[in-house]
Amino acid sequence: MNKQIMGILNVTPDSFSDGGEFFDVQKAVARGIEMAREGADMIDVGGESSRPGSVPVSAEEEKGRVVPVIEQLSKMIDVPISIDTYKPEVAEAALEAGASIINDITGLRNEAMVEVATKQGAGVVIMHMQGTPKTMQENPEYGDVVRDILEWLKRQVLKARAAGIENVMVDPGIGFGKTLEHNVEILRRLGEFRELGCPVLIGPSRKSFLGKLTGAEVDGRLGGSIGAALVAAFNGADILRVHDVKETKQALEVAEAIYA
Ligand code: HH2
Numbered sequence: 001m002n003k004q005i006m007g008i009l010n011v012t013p014d015s016f017s018d019g020g021e022f023f024d025v026q027k028a029v030a031r032g033i034e035m036a037r038e039g040a041d042m043i044d045v046g047g048e049s050s051r052p053g054s055v056p057v058s059a060e061e062e063k064g065r066v067v068p069v070i071e072q073l074s075k076m077i078d079v080p081i082s083i084d085t086y087k088p089e090v091a092e093a094a095l096e097a098g099a100s101i102i103n104d105i106t107g108l109r110n111e112a113m114v115e116v117a118t119k120q121g122a123g124v125v126i127m128h129m130q131g132t133p134k135t136m137q138e139n140p141e142y143g144d145v146v147r148d149i150l151e152w153l154k155r156q157v158l159k160a161r162a163a164g165i166e167n168v169m170v171d172p173g174i175g176f177g178k179t180l181e182h183n184v185e186i187l188r189r190l191g192e193f194r195e196l197g198c199p200v201l202i203g204p205s206r207k208s209f210l211g212k213l214t215g216a217e218v219d220g221r222l223g224g225s226i227g228a229a230l231v232a233a234f235n236g237a238d239i240l241r242v243h244d245v246k247e248t249k250q251a252l253e254v255a256e257a258i259y260a
Contacts, residue, residue: 001256003233005249006042006082006241007035008205011065016051017206017218017243028069029076036077038246042101042239043077045070045094046084050105050176052137052208059089066090067097074098082125088112095120101167105129105176107156114163123167125201126156130177140177146189149173150196157196169239171201175209183209187228191236203241204228226251234259 011028013020022028032043047065048057066083074081074097082101083094088110091102095116101123108114108126117124128149130140142148149172160168170193172186183204193200210216210224222244229240229248233255242248 001233001252001259003237003252003256004041004199004239005039005245005252006044006201006203006239007032007038007040007245008203008241008243009035009043009045009069010049011045011047011069012049014051014054015046015049016208017221019049023065025068025072029072032069032073032081033076035245036079039249040079040245042080042082043073044082044084044103044241045073045099046103047090048085050133052133052175054133056133059087062087062090063093067093070094070097070099080123082123086110086113088116091122092116092120095122101125103127105173107153107173108160109156114159114165117160117165118163122165123169124160124165125169125171126153126160127171127201128152128173128176133176136177140179140182142182145178145182145185146172146192149186150193153193153196157198169199169201170196171203171241174202174204175207178209180209180212183207184213187232187235189235190232194236199238200236201239201241202229202232202237204232205240205242205244222247230255 047062081099082103083099084103086106103125105127205225206221210221
């Protein structure tokens, strides 16, 4: 199957599942190194929580959180580092510090982000979100959730390609302006996103729809996260964005051995 794992490194005080755990630079760097050793193929560094209802922080604050971590981590590990931000100035500083991919939850809506990626030769993750983190879960609506997201992603991919960005990944954005039913349908029909001709990334890890399905609290969703990751892998995901790298990798290795 040859799936890739993106390990999540949230340098924030308030992320929904690991807020405060890696807010300290040295703790964050150590976790990044650990995830690389566990087999992560990419490390995704974020300095602002995008959980439902979250309030944005300033670009200066965000840079202050992520840049020192990326500077150190990029010298210590070989795997590529992505910067999880929608702010062009944060992306630029992160790329200068050693990141090579921009993971943009607003999917290149900001032209300045396209310019930063082009100028620095960075890869991009184009993620779909309906609304903003503050309001996105209020009443998300779609016609056909998969086709609507696909059409939007298609336009953004064309924009990225026209600007000369070569490494383009797409992500339907689990939990970003989606109900439980939307998330389930996206995972069930994930294969349809392959028609975009880009690697498909998916991030169900520890998210609230797993809690709705199982009753599990956020710190008890490892089983659900691995279940969703495996199903996503079988249904067409190329890259799995996860908090629990070691455990997800092990589950994938078993599945790959059986289905190789
Ligand atoms: N999910 C989160 C953040 N960034 N990026 C992509 N491409 N896809 C996702 O599904 C995605 C993402 C939210 O998860 P997390 O980073 O763990 O939480 P928080 O935003 O609270 O820091």
